[in-house]
Amino acid sequence: MSQHRHPGVPSRAGAVPALPDLPEATVARLPEYLRSLHQLAETGHETVSSEGLAAAAGVNSAKLRKDLSHLGSYGTRGVGYDVALLIEQIESVLGLNQRRAVALVGVGNLGHALAGYAGFASRGFRIAALFDADRTRVGEEINGLVVHHIDELPRIAVEERLAIGVIATPAGSAQAVADQLVAVGVTSILNFAPCVLAVPDGVDVRKVDLAIELQILSFHEHRKASLTALPGSGPSALTSLAGGAPTTDPQEAIGT
Amino acid sequence: MSQHRHPGVPSRAGAVPALPDLPEATVARLPEYLRSLHQLAETGHETVSSEGLAAAAGVNSAKLRKDLSHLGSYGTRGVGYDVALLIEQIESVLGLNQRRAVALVGVGNLGHALAGYAGFASRGFRIAALFDADRTRVGEEINGLVVHHIDELPRIAVEERLAIGVIATPAGSAQAVADQLVAVGVTSILNFAPCVLAVPDGVDVRKVDLAIELQILSFHEHRKASLTALPGSGPSALTSLAGGAPTTDPQEAIGT
DNA sequence: CCGTGTGAAGAACTTCACAGCG
DNA sequence: CGCTGTGAAGTTCTTCACACGG
Numbered sequence: 001m002s003q004h005r006h007p008g009v010p011s012r013a014g015a016v017p018a019l020p021d022l023p024e025a026t027v028a029r030l031p032e033y034l035r036s037l038h039q040l041a042e043t044g045h046e047t048v049s050s051e052g053l054a055a056a057a058g059v060n061s062a063k064l065r066k067d068l069s070h071l072g073s074y075g076t077r078g079v080g081y082d083v084a085l086l087i088e089q090i091e092s093v094l095g096l097n098q099r100r101a102v103a104l105v106g107v108g109n110l111g112h113a114l115a116g117y118a119g120f121a122s123r124g125f126r127i128a129a130l131f132d133a134d135r136t137r138v139g140e141e142i143n144g145l146v147v148h149h150i151d152e153l154p155r156i157a158v159e160e161r162l163a164i165g166v167i168a169t170p171a172g173s174a175q176a177v178a179d180q181l182v183a184v185g186v187t188s189i190l191n192f193a194p195c196v197l198a199v200p201d202g203v204d205v206r207k208v209d210l211a212i213e214l215q216i217l218s219f220h221e222h223r224k225a226s227l228t229a230l231p232g233s234g235p236s237a238l239t240s241l242a243g244g245a246p247t248t249d250p251q252e253a254i255g256t
Numbered sequence: 257m258s259q260h261r262h263p264g265v266p267s268r269a270g271a272v273p274a275l276p277d278l279p280e281a282t283v284a285r286l287p288e289y290l291r292s293l294h295q296l297a298e299t300g301h302e303t304v305s306s307e308g309l310a311a312a313a314g315v316n317s318a319k320l321r322k323d324l325s326h327l328g329s330y331g332t333r334g335v336g337y338d339v340a341l342l343i344e345q346i347e348s349v350l351g352l353n354q355r356r357a358v359a360l361v362g363v364g365n366l367g368h369a370l371a372g373y374a375g376f377a378s379r380g381f382r383i384a385a386l387f388d389a390d391r392t393r394v395g396e397e398i399n400g401l402v403v404h405h406i407d408e409l410p411r412i413a414v415e416e417r418l419a420i421g422v423i424a425t426p427a428g429s430a431q432a433v434a435d436q437l438v439a440v441g442v443t444s445i446l447n448f449a450p451c452v453l454a455v456p457d458g459v460d461v462r463k464v465d466l467a468i469e470l471q472i473l474s475f476h477e478h479r480k481a482s483l484t485a486l487p488g489s490g491p492s493a494l495t496s497l498a499g500g501a502p503t504t505d506p507q508e509a510i511g512t
Numbered sequence: 513c514c515g516t517g518t519g520a521a522g523a524a525c526t527t528c529a530c531a532g533c534g
Numbered sequence: 535c536g537c538t539g540t541g542a543a544g545t546t547c548t549t550c551a552c553a554c555g556g
Binding site: 332335 | 548549550554555556
């Protein structure tokens, strides 16, 4: 995992890539590229073209090239990218070289599942501690980890150098938990509770809300259904996956 | 929840509200507004200003007003929005009036948690069926629902009018499951498996990948750490990512 | 006079298309 | 010759700032 010296880098002395201040949209896609690259590496590919990687990651190739160009990446014209090298570059940019310690708060339904999720471990993170406010759950062992009471957060935060907090509590407790995480120095939070968290500047929060995802899908379902209900005039009314019903999609008939 | 007849809508005959073709970014925020509105309603608010709702939803108020204006919403100048009315409007636009049937495929770790997640039911969806490919799991009852073998998907899809599929299988099986869902007419998929799905035009896929969320947070952690390592001068070049650096934040020292 | 609704300016992101390097 | 890297054009989204209605 040592840093490579790329051929042709006009590097001043021992300087490395330097933080390129990536566009947020690019940052959000890098992990997907990384996953695709690992997959390619496992299947024996040593290099990959922008076209190939873009297909694997489900994006358009121009976008991929621009993204990679932002990290000053080094592909070879006429050939493509070196898979292993690109993996290293992206991991380095994402700061994945150091297995950050993750604290998971809330071991209910979802928390249990997250605690057992192998993807965290395999993709650069270490679940370092589990917490819950419910004392009847404290002491329980999940996947080799013991559940601590949330009051122990300060002590363990220091011991484990907690870097990221994952909140999997009910919405009602989420803000309090966030406050406690912030208080012990955590500056990155992944929030699964369906609520907005208030945090100081400098703390990053990302939110995952399962119901919201479904609602967005619902909108598109809804729209697709009402489009098929329209006469020909619509946007090249070919495809039509559902039955080409001239009447409204049965699913959509309601209310009114 | 029948749709209201808004004053002033030039609705043709039995035509439905007319789909205003919302910007995707707006669609993605509507569910959050909706959640905030429900919260406001529960706490007795009858009206809310754009400022107030924006604060509750964690966005800027100009954005909120523009979003709502896209749905031809009706606020009252000098007053704000009628909470109950706005809830209805948004639910109608999102197509939440009809409790779509959701199929959940894969009842492993995560699938179990999702099957038990109350938020689906409370926010417009009905988990209509559980599936798994593992016959040792078939028959198991989770949260009042029996696990069916995936081969029964065609039959049940018709019986239950499945509208949305949720994939919570390992990555290796996800594409096959997606194909089966598409084959039975499902045109909206929420994918929790860490892989890209290929689907025909007209099928919507949304992806939730927990590790990706953490990796994005990791990037920001990483960047924050290297910024604090800098002297006053600001974010100009300097800091190196991997080793080499003249001491960075302790948390950051690794790799090399 | 307050807060919505909105044109217009601005920022961010995507896509195109092609120069140029290996 | 093929594929990367990138200016430039195009699109979408955000923010500003203010006219206007209740």
